[in-house]
Amino acid sequence: MADDTGTPQRVEALETILVEKGYVEPAALDAIAEIYEDVGPKNGAKVVARCWVDAAYRERLLTDATSAIAELGFGGRQGEHMVAVENTPEVHHLIVCTLCSCYPWPVLGLPPAWYKSPAYRSRAVIDPRGLLADFGVTLAESQRIEVHDSTAEIRYLVVPMRPPGTEGWLEDKLAELVARDSMIGTGLPRVP
Amino acid sequence: MNGAADLGGMMGFGPVVVKPDGPPFQAEWERRAHAMVIALGAAGHWSIDASRYARESLPPAEYLTSTYYEIWIKALVKLLIAHGLVDADELASRRSLRPGAKLGRVLRPDEVPAVLAARRPYERPAEAAARYAVGDRVRARNMHPTGHTRLPRYARGKIGVIERLHGVHVLPDSNAHGAGEHPGWLYSVRFAATELWGDDADPTLSVSIDAWESYLQAP
Numbered sequence: 430m431a432d433d434t435g436t437p438q439r440v441e442a443l444e445t446i447l448v449e450k451g452y453v454e455p456a457a458l459d460a461i462a463e464i465y466e467d468v469g470p471k472n473g474a475k476v477v478a479r480c481w482v483d484a485a486y487r488e489r490l491l492t493d494a495t496s497a498i499a500e501l502g503f504g505g506r507q508g509e510h511m512v513a514v515e516n517t518p519e520v521h522h523l524i525v526c527t528l529c530s531c532y533p534w535p536v537l538g539l540p541p542a543w544y545k546s547p548a549y550r551s552r553a554v555i556d557p558r559g560l561l562a563d564f565g566v567t568l569a570e571s572q573r574i575e576v577h578d579s580t581a582e583i584r585y586l587v588v589p590m591r592p593p594g595t596e597g598w599l600e601d602k603l604a605e606l607v608a609r610d611s612m613i614g615t616g617l618p619r620v621p
Numbered sequence: 622m623n624g625a626a627d628l629g630g631m632m633g634f635g636p637v638v639v640k641p642d643g644p645p646f647q648a649e650w651e652r653r654a655h656a657m658v659i660a661l662g663a664a665g666h667w668s669i670d671a672s673r674y675a676r677e678s679l680p681p682a683e684y685l686t687s688t689y690y691e692i693w694i695k696a697l698v699k700l701l702i703a704h705g706l707v708d709a710d711e712l713a714s715r716r717s718l719r720p721g722a723k724l725g726r727v728l729r730p731d732e733v734p735a736v737l738a739a740r741r742p743y744e745r746p747a748e749a750a751a752r753y754a755v756g757d758r759v760r761a762r763n764m765h766p767t768g769h770t771r772l773p774r775y776a777r778g779k780i781g782v783i784e785r786l787h788g789v790h791v792l793p794d795s796n797a798h799g800a801g802e803h804p805g806w807l808y809s810v811r812f813a814a815t816e817l818w819g820d821d822a823d824p825t826l827s828v829s830i831d832a833w834e835s836y837l838q839a840p
Contacts, residue, residue, distance in 0.1 A: 436650060436688075436691055436694070437648065437649070437650035439694070440650040440653055440654050440657075440694055441650065441653070442712070442715035442716075443657065443694065443697075443698065443707075443712070444653055444657060445715065445716060445717075446707055446711050446712070446715070446716060446717050447657065447661075447707075449716060449717035449721075450706070450707070450717050450720070450721030450722075451721045451724070451727065452660075452661065452664070452706065452721055452724050452727060453657060453660045453661070453727070453728070454727065454728070454729060454730060456730040457656075457660055457728045457729060457730045457732075457733055458653060458656035458657060458660060459656070459730070460730045460733035460734070461655070461656040461659050461660060461728075461733055461737065462646070462652045462653070462655060462656045464733065464734065464737055465645060465655065466644065466645055466646070466652075504738065504740055505737055505738040505739060505740060506659075506737055506739075506741065509740050509741060509742050509743060510742065510743065510744065510787065510790075512785070512787075525629075527627065527628050527629035527773055527775075528626055528627055528628075528629075528673075528677070528771060528773060529626060529673055529676065529677070530689070538645060539645040539655075541642060542640065542647070542689070543637050543638060543639050543640070545689045546634070546637060546638070547628050547631070547634045547685065548634035548635055548636065548637045548638070549637045550628040550629065551628040551629060551630065551631040551632065551634050552632075552634070552637070553629075554629040554630060554775060554817075554828045555629070555630045555775075555814075555817075555818055555822075556823075557823075557826060558823060558826075560637060563636045563637040563639065564637070564639060570825070571825075572825075573825045573826070573827070574823070574825060574826045574827070575811070575826075575827050575828075575829065576826070576827070576828045576829065577809075577828075577829050578629065578773065578828060578829065578830045578831075579831070580771045580772070580773060580830045580831045580832065581743075581771060581787070581790060581793075581807055581831035581832075581833075582743040582790060582791075583787055583807070583809075583831050609642075
């Protein structure tokens with residue numbers, strides 16, 4: 430990647446111009462940034478944990494994810510049209526946006542740097558098993574991989590398989606096992 | 622357009638570098654850049670599709686050697702100039718040289734949470750029945766528009782199967798250029814990796830894209 434020399438200054442100058450012209454209020458920019466610093470994959474983890482413990486919720490999530498996720502209070506920009514895809518012993522789902530970096534902000538927060546990188550975007554659709562090795566993830570040969578390229582305004586959430594040894598666990602405790610990458614498909618939930 | 626943003630299947634970028642998670646913004650300027658893009662987007666002068674086109678139409682060498690938020694800022698500057706909101710001499714002198722235009726909306730700090738939480742759906746009422754049903758075989762068109770499109774190159778001309786209907790959605794290809802929403806049926810189409818990448822591809826792999834009806838034809 431290019432070095433950023435001069436970019437911070439250019440961005441600062443642009444903000445000055447926009448403020449002088451009355452287009453933006455600096456406090457509003459702070460408010461926007463703070464919201465995105467605050468939202469994160471804990472939201473998605475709550476959705477997954479609810480799905481694991483509540484069969485009726487799971488059904489709603491897999492049929493109409495946008496509404497099911499809204500039940501837990503999450504929604505808004507980049508989460509307008511959600512689809513949940515469920516991992517099973519037969520199939521593993523992986524999410525990418527090859528054309529830009531579409532990502533379900535309301536449930537996962539802003540994407541990590543690697544999700545936006547050319548290395549990830551280029552390889553996810555042609556060599557996902559090799560890509561998963563970069564993340565230290567090895568799937569069974571028998572487990573198919575379905576990659577979802579987010580080419581429209583549909584945003585995908587992977588529901589990972591519930592780890593063994595969690596029978597009878599309550600939702601909050603289960604949610605702690607649901608790492609962000611397991612909801613993108615580049616990771617698996619933590620096993621207790 | 623066949624721009625540098627259409628990365629699916631390209632090679633040579635090396636392994637994915639997975640670093641321990643830090644804060645979502647790597648630097649203060651990224652934070653400001655992200656917020657400015659959101660704030661100006663909320664003003665309503667251009668669509669999210671126009672923003673994407675402004676990014677992907679950067680010259681390929683520049684796109685691939687810019688960091689992510691550099692791309693965002695370069696695209697924002699293009700849009701501000703194209704819409705007459707900022708002039709090139711102002712960017713050069715790093716200050717405003719004339720009064721601002723009337724902006725569609727100036728976001729106040731107290732409005733931010735509600736504006737960001739509001740759904741802005743891209744779905745529109747259906748005016749015609751969907752041409753395809755789940756299970757139908759379709760071919761992605763072999764098309765190379767010079768404007769914006771969300772049909773990745775790797776899928777063009779390939780045969781897939783309709784997997785899901787998403788309803789009728791705003792068509793980015795026209796909306797990006799201010800030429801109307803022209804909503805169309807949106808489908809998930811699943812392609813076998815062997816169809817996309819040839820006989821050597823992993824037979825257990827499939828790739829789905831979301832494609833508008835106008836991207837598809839009978840196989």
